[in-house]
Structure formats: C-alpha cells, structure tokens
Amino acid sequence: MPVTKTTAALALLAASTMALTSCASSKRDAGATKSGSGASNSNATLNFGAAGAPATLDPYYASDGETFRVSRQIFEGLVGFKPGTAEVAPRLATSWTPSADGKTWTFKLKTGVKFTDGTPFNADAVCKNFKRMDSQNKAGQTASEYWLTNMGAYNGGAGDLYQGCTAKDASTAIIKIARPTSKFPALLGLPAFSMQSPTAMDKYDANGIKAQGQGFVYPAYANSHPTGTGPMMFQSYDKTNKTVTLVRNDNYTGDDKATVKKIVFSIIPDETARKQALSSGQIDGYDLPNPVDWPSLKKDDNLEIRPAFNILYLGLNAKVDPNLKDVRVRQALYYAINRDQLVKSQLPAGASVATQFMPNTVAGYNKSLTPYKYDPAKAKSLLKAAGKSNLKLTFWYPTEVTRPYMPAPDKIFNAIKSDWAAVGVQVTPKPMPWAGGYVTGTQNGNAGAYLMGWTGDYNTPDNFLGSFFSDPKGQMTVGAYPWGAKLHTALSDADSIVDEAKRATAYEDLNKQIMQDLPGLPISSSPPAIVFSKKVTGVTPSPLTDEHLWTAKVSK
Structure with a gap:
C-alpha cells in the first residue's frame, strides 16, 4: 500500500491506540506467577463461581458480563486482545490492512480452522456473520445493543458504520465502513462480534428472536447450540442446578490450547456463598470478591487485582x-x-x-x-x-x-x-x-x-x-x-x-x-479482583475481564 499522509496517520493512530491500551495493562506477565502444589492435570475440571446467570448463550444479543465470560471460552473474533492488556492482537485474522481513507479493511484469515460442528471457517463465513449481524428483525435490533452502539444502525440505514463484506478469496475478507474510526478493528474483538457457525445459526434459527414483556424469547441456537471455533465447546446449561458446562475442543487450531478438560460455571449470585464454596473446594475460583475479603483471600488463595478500567x-x-x-x-x-x-x-x-x-x-x-x-x-x-x-x-x-x-x-x-x-x-x-x-x-x-x-x-x-x-x-x-x-x-x-x-x-x-x-x-x-484456589495457576487477569479460563493449570 502506498504511503500517504492519510495512511501514515492511520498507522500512527493504530500505534497510539496500542500505546493507550498499555495504560490499562495488567503488570503481570502472561500466566500466573504463583505456583500450584503439584503437576497440572490435563483431565481436570475447572469449577468457576459465576456471579449471575448468562442472559443468553448467543453473544451477539448480549450485553452482560456473565454471558461474555462464557462466550469468550467458546468463540473467537477476527481480532482479540493480548492477555492481561487491552492491546489488540490477532485471533482468527492473522493481519489487517486499512485503505488510504480508512474505510476499507482487508483481513487475512487463518487457514485450516473449523467451527466445532465441522463447518469451515473462511471469508465466506465471515461475510455471512456480518450479514446476519446487520440484518435483524425489530426484536433483534433492540437486543443487539453492541451492534447498535458500535455500528449505529442496521441494513445500511442512516448512520450505519458497516457498509459490507466481500470474500476476495477463502482466506481474505474485505470489510467496508462508512468513515474512518479509532475503534476499528478493536471493536471486532468484542464477544458480541465473535464468529459463529453459519451452519448452526441456520439450523437452529439464530435470528428468530422475539420480544416478550421487558425481555426476549431466544431461539434454539441462543439457548442450546452456540457454536464457535474456540478452545472450549458448549455442552450443557442446567438451569435446575444452575451450571453451564463447557468441554475442551480437541480440534482447536490455536496456539493456546485448553489445559483443562472441562469448565463448569456454577451460578452463585451471593458473594458470601461464593467465598464459602471456594473455601470448601466446591469451586476453584470466582470473580468480584467482596473488597472486605481481599486481605484474607490474598493470604489464603491466589487473589489478583485488575487495573480499574x-x-x-x-x-x-x-x-x-x-x-x-x-x-x-x-x-x-x-x-x-x-x-x-x-x-x-x-x-x-x-x-x-x-x-x-x-x-x-x-x-x-x-x-x-x-x-x-x-x-x-x-x-x-x-x-x-x-x-x-x-x-x-x-x-x-x-x-x-x-x-x-x-x-x-x-x-x-x-x-x-x-x-x-x-x-x-x-x-x-x-x-x-x-x-x-x-x-x-x-x-x-x-x-x-x-x-x-x-x-x-x-x-x-x-x-x-x-x-x-x-x-x-x-x-x-x-x-x-x-x-x-x-x-x-x-x-x-x-x-x-x-x-x-x-x-x-x-x-x-x-x-x-x-x-x-x-x-x-x-x-x-473501581479496581476489581479475581480469585482462585492455591491449586489453580495459569490464568492472566485482564482489565477487560477477558480472562482465558481454558489456560488454567489445576494441580493434581
């Protein structure tokens, strides 16, 4: 790409954004530094105490942290964030290049990647995802808050930042936007914009959302069939026992493969109950411990304080x-x-x-x-x-x-x-x-x-x-x-x-x-904290609450 004042400025913008993100970075290196009591167990289950139930299993319709916590283990976006920071990093795209005016972005994609239902991930799948996100019924437009706040409108309407996606070839997707923006491509790292299997979304009517009272009736896809390319796969959501269970994706092609066989999210809304569950060994960690408990948790467990962001x-x-x-x-x-x-x-x-x-x-x-x-x-x-x-x-x-x-x-x-x-x-x-x-x-x-x-x-x-x-x-x-x-x-x-x-x-x-x-x-x-038992290491705290729980090492 020829170097012009505009492209140079865009390059400077990207560099300055990375510099800014460093301000929000955790000071810890990737991977916890505290050691467990023994060798890690690759067949282990990580039991994590969630503060609330996920609103949906389809991150596109979500705006709550509990949905996103589950989604981050199952799905990947074109870009992600370097562990422990807010710095944009490659994920399903290996690189991206803006046009001189900042309105056309060319993404080179990983090859050989498949969704967990066997559907190939390629440029066609990328464009189908964006077409799905931009084409919503009335209820979907109300539910998809992240699309609206980041893209501004739907279906090419006035104010729609997204202008289209083209599959140049299997490993090259071109995305057009209406104007240059400081948030591109970082916004594509949000769980809401994760890549989801076009096959599964069609089969289980992903866009069939309906409004009901103050909430929504979600289709089968959002309730039982979330399908991504990530290191973990959805297994079940037991609403009676209040648990969400994920299992390792043994076909995952990324570098940071899962070091645990299962992740079970136990929904425990009361913080005192979460603390007791950690103490008794019922769970291995939980998020957002009560600040008054930080000193004791830091002494007895692996407590990490994230930067306030x-x-x-x-x-x-x-x-x-x-x-x-x-x-x-x-x-x-x-x-x-x-x-x-x-x-x-x-x-x-x-x-x-x-x-x-x-x-x-x-x-x-x-x-x-x-x-x-x-x-x-x-x-x-x-x-x-x-x-x-x-x-x-x-x-x-x-x-x-x-x-x-x-x-x-x-x-x-x-x-x-x-x-x-x-x-x-x-x-x-x-x-x-x-x-x-x-x-x-x-x-x-x-x-x-x-x-x-x-x-x-x-x-x-x-x-x-x-x-x-x-x-x-x-x-x-x-x-x-x-x-x-x-x-x-x-x-x-x-x-x-x-x-x-x-x-x-x-x-x-x-x-x-x-x-x-x-x-x-x-x-x-406020600076939030996350805590794990002494037997768990390997999870890097994130200012974005973007913890990769699948990298946990659980001692035997």
Missing part, C-alpha cells in the same frame, strides 16, 4: 420521569451524593470518585473539569428553585449480581438513597434480578433512575462516551439533553478524527459539555 454511573431517563428534564434537578441529585464517603465505605482500595464518563487513563479525559462536590445545602436550594422540594423518584437497582464497578449494589443503592433523603428526595426502591429483567428493562428505557456501569471493551474514548450517548434515543439522552441529537453527530465526528491530539481535544470538549448537561451521574471507578 470502568465507570459506575447513575442513569437518568427524563422520558420515564419528566421531573428529570430540569437540569437543576439533575444537578441537585448529584450535589446530594456524598461520593467521597461512598467510595471509601462501599468500594475497594484504589477506587476513585469519577468526574466524567470515562476513566482517567483514556485519551480525551478532561483534567480541567471542576468536579461536582458534595453540597447538600446547594442540592436543597436547586430543588427549591426548580419547584421540586418534595421530589419523588423510583430508583432501580440490581439484585442477584456483583459487577466489577458495583461490588454490592444494594449497599450502594442504600448509601445514595440515604443521601437523597437528607435533602428531601423520597425514593421508591425497585430491586430487580440482573438477569431477570434489570438489564433488559434499563436498556429498553423503562427506568427513570437506575444504577449501571461499564467496563471498557477497548481503550478509546468512543468505547465509553459512544456506548452511553451515541444513540439519539438512548436511555440517558431522551428529554435530558437540549442537544441530544446533535451529540450523536458530535461523537461520530470526534471518533473520525485521525490526528490523536485533535481527537483527544474534541473528546475533552465533549466531556465538558456532557458534565454541564448531566444526562446521568458518573459515580466512581
């Missing part, structure tokens, strides 16, 4: 609650929360108060913003000026789950509720199971005020701001922003800037505007 926020939807349309009300709610105390009392050591909707390691973070301070007197004054001194809010929070950014949802909810009560805000609690209506309910815009968060998928500002605000009809923009529709365009324009410094400046300006209008309330960033 997330945001906990309080979403506000003015379409549901018209009281929230007044910026004075939104400001009052923010001033009323003692976030310093919340971070100290409810979050782990190393957590910090958020001043905007991205961690401070991401380019575009605005260091000059004046943060909202805890000021209950000002909160009361603003509510009085808005005529809302007796404000009543229905406040959603999740149950049966622990998230990296939200280790104890009920305690965080109660702390905020108490702060709001002190300034006269009356809260009606609405607890709801994470996988039993909470995720889909908040995504569908049914909650006025709710707790939610985000762990970065890759290190670009668009992955945070774009994920929250790119949809002009999104949860936190409807009715709250006088310029909500314009924000969608502004985010797209900023993401398309190739020059790193100019792009960062554009996002700094956007962060300033967002925090002036307050469509939601960023709360904190």
Whole structure:
C-alpha cells in the first residue's frame, strides 16, 4: 500500500491506540506467577463461581458480563486482545490492512480452522456473520445493543458504520465502513462480534428472536447450540442446578490450547456463598470478591487485582420521569451524593470518585473539569428553585449480581438513597434480578433512575462516551439533553478524527459539555479482583475481564 499522509496517520493512530491500551495493562506477565502444589492435570475440571446467570448463550444479543465470560471460552473474533492488556492482537485474522481513507479493511484469515460442528471457517463465513449481524428483525435490533452502539444502525440505514463484506478469496475478507474510526478493528474483538457457525445459526434459527414483556424469547441456537471455533465447546446449561458446562475442543487450531478438560460455571449470585464454596473446594475460583475479603483471600488463595478500567454511573431517563428534564434537578441529585464517603465505605482500595464518563487513563479525559462536590445545602436550594422540594423518584437497582464497578449494589443503592433523603428526595426502591429483567428493562428505557456501569471493551474514548450517548434515543439522552441529537453527530465526528491530539481535544470538549448537561451521574471507578484456589495457576487477569479460563493449570 502506498504511503500517504492519510495512511501514515492511520498507522500512527493504530500505534497510539496500542500505546493507550498499555495504560490499562495488567503488570503481570502472561500466566500466573504463583505456583500450584503439584503437576497440572490435563483431565481436570475447572469449577468457576459465576456471579449471575448468562442472559443468553448467543453473544451477539448480549450485553452482560456473565454471558461474555462464557462466550469468550467458546468463540473467537477476527481480532482479540493480548492477555492481561487491552492491546489488540490477532485471533482468527492473522493481519489487517486499512485503505488510504480508512474505510476499507482487508483481513487475512487463518487457514485450516473449523467451527466445532465441522463447518469451515473462511471469508465466506465471515461475510455471512456480518450479514446476519446487520440484518435483524425489530426484536433483534433492540437486543443487539453492541451492534447498535458500535455500528449505529442496521441494513445500511442512516448512520450505519458497516457498509459490507466481500470474500476476495477463502482466506481474505474485505470489510467496508462508512468513515474512518479509532475503534476499528478493536471493536471486532468484542464477544458480541465473535464468529459463529453459519451452519448452526441456520439450523437452529439464530435470528428468530422475539420480544416478550421487558425481555426476549431466544431461539434454539441462543439457548442450546452456540457454536464457535474456540478452545472450549458448549455442552450443557442446567438451569435446575444452575451450571453451564463447557468441554475442551480437541480440534482447536490455536496456539493456546485448553489445559483443562472441562469448565463448569456454577451460578452463585451471593458473594458470601461464593467465598464459602471456594473455601470448601466446591469451586476453584470466582470473580468480584467482596473488597472486605481481599486481605484474607490474598493470604489464603491466589487473589489478583485488575487495573480499574470502568465507570459506575447513575442513569437518568427524563422520558420515564419528566421531573428529570430540569437540569437543576439533575444537578441537585448529584450535589446530594456524598461520593467521597461512598467510595471509601462501599468500594475497594484504589477506587476513585469519577468526574466524567470515562476513566482517567483514556485519551480525551478532561483534567480541567471542576468536579461536582458534595453540597447538600446547594442540592436543597436547586430543588427549591426548580419547584421540586418534595421530589419523588423510583430508583432501580440490581439484585442477584456483583459487577466489577458495583461490588454490592444494594449497599450502594442504600448509601445514595440515604443521601437523597437528607435533602428531601423520597425514593421508591425497585430491586430487580440482573438477569431477570434489570438489564433488559434499563436498556429498553423503562427506568427513570437506575444504577449501571461499564467496563471498557477497548481503550478509546468512543468505547465509553459512544456506548452511553451515541444513540439519539438512548436511555440517558431522551428529554435530558437540549442537544441530544446533535451529540450523536458530535461523537461520530470526534471518533473520525485521525490526528490523536485533535481527537483527544474534541473528546475533552465533549466531556465538558456532557458534565454541564448531566444526562446521568458518573459515580466512581473501581479496581476489581479475581480469585482462585492455591491449586489453580495459569490464568492472566485482564482489565477487560477477558480472562482465558481454558489456560488454567489445576494441580493434581
């Protein structure tokens, strides 16, 4: 490819993105350094305690971490991430090259790879996957949040970043996009964009999703037949015993073949119960241990603390609650929360108060913003000026789950509720199971005020701001922003800037505007931990929660 100013700039962009991702990297080398008590057992089963049930087994329709944890063991994308970092690395594609204008990407693919049902992986399979992702019914378009937030639209509609896929030959796929973007090809490493068997998707009606109430009825493929190219294969999901079982893919062609025969995810929503299960040997590890247990777990087990690469926020939807349309009300709610105390009392050591909707390691973070301070007197004054001194809010929070950014949802909810009560805000609690209506309910815009968060998928500002605000009809923009529709365009324009410094400046300006209008309330960033028993080594902690559990070594 001839070297032009544009291609040179794109190359610089790719290099700078890798440099940025290094900021989020774990400081540990690939593979755990702590040793087990004996030789590893290649026929071992790794029992892992999951904090919640997967919402679906089809990652394309998922947005929850528990689905993605399972999916990451079964599926592969065209690209992935270097273990322990947010750095893009080859996976099913061995290399990729952008055109001079950054709109056409040529992917060279691995050869000799097959899906676990025997279907060949090739460029034709890649294009069938993208055609499937871009062609969804109404329910599918609602469920596939990651496609919408990253691609913007479906079926070539206005704002659709994806413009088509061509199989040049069996090992070369060409993907066209509408504009240059800092997130390409990193977004293709997301579990939602994993390559899935076209044969299995056709056979088990993968696109036959239907809406039902606040959730969805998933087709047979998403319930029982997820089929990828990864090191593990799906065996069963026993909803009675609350376990998901994966088995080793002995035909896996990748370098990092599975070192365990099985992975069993035991769904144990209560963190104390997970800790007890680890102590008794029922499970070999679990994610998101309670911060108060870190010292004892570090002493008795292999506990690893990941870098903080997330945001906990309080979403506000003015379409549901018209009281929230007044910026004075939104400001009052923010001033009323003692976030310093919340971070100290409810979050782990190393957590910090958020001043905007991205961690401070991401380019575009605005260091000059004046943060909202805890000021209950000002909160009361603003509510009085808005005529809302007796404000009543229905406040959603999740149950049966622990998230990296939200280790104890009920305690965080109660702390905020108490702060709001002190300034006269009356809260009606609405607890709801994470996988039993909470995720889909908040995504569908049914909650006025709710707790939610985000762990970065890759290190670009668009992955945070774009994920929250790119949809002009999104949860936190409807009715709250006088310029909500314009924000969608502004985010797209900023993401398309190739020059790193100019792009960062554009996002700094956007962060300033967002925090002036307050469509939601960023709360904190937290370093999450993951823990294994002493007999387990070989799993590298990831800032993206992208742990390769199949590389675990379980001592005999």
